[in-house]
Amino acid sequence: MAVPAAGGQIARPPAVARVPAVAAPAPTLRPASLSPAAPARQQHPSRLVRHGPKGGTCNREHARGCRHADRCRQKPVSVYSVSTASLADHYRALTDEQLERLFAARPDLAVPVPSDFSVLAQRAHSRMSIARALDHLDRFHLEVLDALRLVAGADHRADQKEALDLLSGAPDFTVRKTLDHLITLGLAWPDGETTLRLPSMLDEVTSRYPVGLGRPVAQLIQDERTEDVAPILAALHLPSARQPEATALITEAFGDPVRLSALLDACPPEAIAVLERLATGGNPIGAIRDVRRPADPSDADTPIRWLLVHGLLVPLDASTVELPREVGLALRGDSPLGPLHSSAPVPAASAAVPADRIDGAGSGQVLEVLRQTTTLLDACASEPPPVLKAGGLGVRELRRLARAAAVDEPTAALLLEVAYEAGLLARTPDADPTWLPTAAFDVWQATPAERRWAQLASAWFGMARMPALVGTRDERDRAVAALSAEVTRSAAPTLRAATLQVLVEYPGPLATADIVGVLDWRTPRRSGRRRDEAIAEQLTEAGVLGLVAQNTLTSFGRAVVVGEDPVPLLIDLLPEPVDHVLVQADLTVVAPGPLEPALSAEMALVADVESAGSATVYRVTPESVRRALDAGRSGSDLHAFFAARSRTPVPQSLTYLIDDVARRHGGLRVGAAGSYVRSDDPALLATVLADRRCTELNLRRIADTVLVSSAAVGRVVDLLRGCGYAPGAEDANGGLVLGWPDAKRTAGRSARSTPRGANEISLDADYLAGAVAAVRRGDEAARAARRAPVLTQPGEADPGAAVGVLQQAARERARVWLSYVDAHGGVTARVVRPVSVGGGYLRAEDDRTETEHTFALHRVVSAIPTKE
Template structure:
């Protein structure tokens, strides 16, 4: 069957074939095109063709190159000629790919043996088809006659002016026997140069002093010999191009070069025991949870400001990394993930800062496996590349964490493709193996940084525990394949413990992850000294004072350690708690601007005489009261720094107790990753509806082109039109309805009358599947359409 255009080809497709087209190229169906002409225009657009090519594997592109080579300027390719170029590949593989290119609309049949190609391919695909240069005629057609005279002489052709000179040289290069003889006469150094350009995938090369001799006898270098014989064509003073005819002759029986019909399979490696992989991944998952909580706590303690250009400053990132005990790249990664997961946000005040959100408190109270799943899910779908933090942008400025410069729309797709390679090829894989598979599956998506990005994403997956030794963990595989990782991870994590081990040196060992309530109490009464499988806390005078400030009494702390410790509570800890509880509140600080009072006049005299407190401007107004012009908070901080244990009191003389309220930003939902058109998932109902809508719209558009001559207002018989509409409503038939629109013009459309009465016509438009109401006094005419 011969089709004149892509629109005609689409009209000839079945609904099932249309649905396959829309499934393979979703951008063609969103929004639904109004008819097949619009669909063909959309399929021919530069953006749509480029997007379709980006999703083709290496062999599909090689088959497409074969079609382009034999197509010529009319974009019509002979199937048999293209298959002859691909004779080194299995015939069934070539036919399968050709059929798939037709399904994608990147080729369509024009007769029994001919395929047509979109003209936009020449702009979107590589300029050098299959790594071959342009034909000799295209390269020299604009050269002057004087510049081509030496080439004609070297080829033993008569000296003629342009454009005859181009035609003669082109005919000579088109003669296989003559071209083979010319190549046989090349010096060995010149042949080596030609073979590098013919087999390297790029027919353009650089030469010093690109100058064609005026006489063939003056060709004193291999490069000048090739230039004067037309085997290389100068593009400028330092660049040459290998003509297509020469490249094909040098390639011989492999005109396309090596073809790759089969995906490269990574070399088999010795698998690592699954329990070792899962154990290492689970341990890393716990470490990530601890590091993330430490980073967000550091943000809450001293909120970092938001840069004017957005993002987090380098110094602030370094400070947060030190506070959490991680390196800066890890800190940047975890902050980006926390922001994506809705645990970190910028405030909306005049001087915005980065603060944990109220969702962070909920997150901390959930089981460890759910906390990890929230972080890992945010990472897998986020359109950001944290590894860019600290690099330089095009203006040579450092890229800041949490800034817009880190966003890359292709990140989720490449991350998913990388991890799916590990799903399909289990076992330890090298980065080179992974890159090799990706390079075959999507060669156009390579880019200069693709290899680096793959390495960075594998490092991020290892940091999160998704990978261990470049092997997916069980819960990591569930995450990648769309399953639920929580059950798999829950079975690997140790159960939360409800006890600690108090040591004689005032350290407290948590032998595993603590229950949320116990973890919160330990954070209040002790400081983390080291973290890992077993967290080590240290009880200090400052941490005990912090607990006392929060309203705990000495007896409360003694009872807490006695109940929670599996080891005897050492006397050193008992003495520390008793001493701090006895001293706590011995000084009371209130607002005068500030005052100090104590039942112990000696203690007040000691404070008054302490030179370290001189800046507070203290003066005695009674034996048990000192006053200061300094603010209460600063008085308390200074006294604590000097070793005293003051307590704040309110206007009634009662102690002001309580844990300082954590600063939080408003909660926000996790951010959704932007998706490209080809990442849109269209369900079967949408595909079927889109195919039906395009077909209806095309029928209506074609019918509109065959519309009868519209009757002008005043020329029609309203009674006849009303009678036709009433009969059409009874027969459920379609009519051409001419009516006066809101602008006073006459418009026609095909409708199916539903009812006529009360001065109005209700009718359905089959194309849009909507019902319209028309005032009968605006109807000009009605003509039954043939069924």
């Protein structure tokens, strides 16, 4: 919002959102009526009254003949008609069912269970609790609450009829239903038949200006000096007066609809444009460079000075002005609250995409995500990335893992975060920790594809982490690392669920702007630029994981959102795992679909992936065959494997390759010396000894068939293989060391299977009923404690009489007032229900705390029966 400065310039107000200029209402501004006797509480004119023969709401007598009869018959009857003077008394007068609804709507009030209604009222009136309740309200609830605040006085009492008059532009049934819901939430409560009380804390957690209207003119000028308001009196043709009489005269003038309308009609066009922008822009505050109220009406040489001298703008300081509430109401005419939003916006309908096409695209993405996740975690196992000192995964390591899985870095960060949340990835507990797959990863790989995806999707949907933050800058201008604590956002699950819930309710392709519009209405207090960006990011993540395709939820994605099992839906969509491959003459092997887990593991051992997709292409190389031989397979095993699994004839080239590598495998033997190299072929050892590429091994001959080296066994094996030889490691007994190397794994972490949200508490019916009963029981005990009888002092009581009363109460299971000497020597009283008396001790139950206590009888001062 901007207001022209005294010299005609425009200055932007502080902390005020920029809004477009709003055209003047046509054709004539209709002023609002304000009572000069009570400037803080508006008496709205008859034009604001809804309907009826006397300007009131419809009643039974005339509803039949009223043109609003349909709406009148739908008017619900409020269940709240109790006259209460305080919030605690209001809660005390509610039924158990109403209290349960209160606790269900505001669960923070019931966790932990308050001890009595006074504690409940204090908790419900706290700043954090009210802010949390407001965060869950939609736009219309906040508009109704603003209407109540607008008509409420300094005592926070609002007349329901005045508020209903302001809300006449919305359906009456919706307004009354919303009012009842606000009462259910404890954000308003009845105080008589027609008055509602509001929590005073509302003013601290909501805008200072309800519905964008400023304060009444009386509040704005009551502290002004007499010489400062004298020009206003002169401009309005009012008699001269000193404060506070001057404030009363100006307030009376602004409360006269005819005079205020005439004053607005006399405004210069430039001045009326400024007023309209302040009245309809959502904030009555404007900033100008130099606020100088003219000392005389004839000195008003600019539009701003004209407004200042006539009191239509009131200066707050040297650079800020405020539009009085009376002026704002007059400019808004028949819409004193501005546009009302009684229902959620309905996104524009788009051409529906066939469900089978959506599910087909989503199921293809499911297979891709499973492959990418497996590749990423295998890359972590083969070369574990270190954990940063500040926690998380370094940028270079993330880039390396992304290249290994052939994905971009944001996708790699997303999949790693999901795997971490699902318990498939964790940091090792070492002194120099690294990121490693967990033992659960092996189990996950052996499960069917649909269950693997369901585990990942559930982890993503409920995790309190936002992978899109990876790579952004934090408040210290440092890059946010993947798998770090900086990625955690407690509100992420709530926003993720709300975003996808819109797609559940409005099936069909939805633009991001449509989803943002719906959420802006549902939770306007949570809106903002970063929230809108997060919605777009989560839709992108849902598309990567296969929950969303073409801006539409897949059937199995919808199941995840609504809490159903997606596995049965995915079973019908994913192709059946195949148990065969197609071996081709160029040493490539084609998998015509997703392979069975056992076949997939065997192919990963004997061949390298050349291209992935719906049909994965592998390539058999000398290195992959040697890898299989190192894992304990023999040449005949490999021949049998391809013969059994290939639907095409095994080409001769593959047979020759396997035989050649198997023949040379283990021709050299490496053992520990440091290490040694031996062979039955002295010529081969001579070749190795003469090979300059092996110089760094410091090999020397100790026999015709033995070389020794100071290097470790693994180093010798790796370097000889790099030089084109095919050595095999051997153990102390001279046998070849065969077998697949142990997979690197770390201890698992439990996966979170239930969605967690920011400040989201779900209470079941049993807890709600128990909480209500506990509050009533505690309140009864607290009120009884305030009516405690006069305590008998030590030495004045008859112990025998007290014991008799206690024994009688134990037999009848009755309650008594027990006075006893506590550990500090003072006399304390409490209501207890004796259980047994004997052996010098009293065992009694405290109904308030539901605990049993033991009292020494010699400390009992008195026992007085009390009424149940």
